[in-house]
Amino acid sequence: MSSTASPSGSVSRPQTGDEYLESLRDGRDVRIYGEKVRDVTSHAAFRNNSRMVARLFDALHDPERNSKLVVPTDTGNGGFTHPYFKAPYTSGDLRAAARAMEEWARMTYGWLGRTPDFKAAFLSTLGSNKEHYAPFEDNASAWYRKAQENVLFIGHGIVNPPIDRNRG
Structure with a gap:
């Protein structure tokens, strides 16, 4: 899918797999079994998942696959996005x-339960129903645009992880 520049001259696009992997090398503090993980993209516990997610991002740029994976953004930037990041208004959407x-x-054989589209349904409400987030409508619109144009991989934590699993 081709992209044209917006009036400001810039086109945001989803990151590639290599860009995603590089973004994980940001000095984050990740630990497993007491070990500090220096690079999640090469550590045995995380490398396969990070590589698989990179393939998902690469597929958005692959002409062989992206006919099923991308649609034009509705933000006016002239870019493209994964359809689940764009608020649906029709049955076709x-x-x-x-x-x-x-x-x-299919690409993950169903084994990744938390792919980048996991929180996209929530993110699309930021654009389709920004009034719900009053008095923060501008913030909701900004996050909708950013998430859609960049296909952000956003997750959430519900509880703090237990320190000692033997305690309640």
């Missing part, structure tokens, strides 16, 4: 999102 999710699930 919903079908495009479902096809894209299915394509990513």
Whole structure:
């Protein structure tokens, strides 16, 4: 899918797999079994997942695959996005999102439960129903745009991880 520049002259696009892997090398503090992980992209516990997610991002740029995986953004930047990151307004929008999710699930053989599209349904509400977030509508719109144009991989934590699993 081709992109044209917005009036400001810039086109945001989803990151590539290499860009994603490089973004993980940011000095974050990751530990497993008491060991500090220096690089999650090469550590045995994390490298396969990080490489698989990189393949998902690469597929967005692959002409052989992206017919099922990308649609034009609705932010005015002239770029493209994964359909699940764009607020749906028609049944066609919903079908495009479902096809894209299915394509990513096929690529991972269904083994990755937390792919970048995991939180995308929530993120799309920031654009389709920004009034719900009053008085922070501008912030909601900004995050909708950023998430859609860059296909952000966002997760959430519900509880703090236990320090001692033998305690309640």
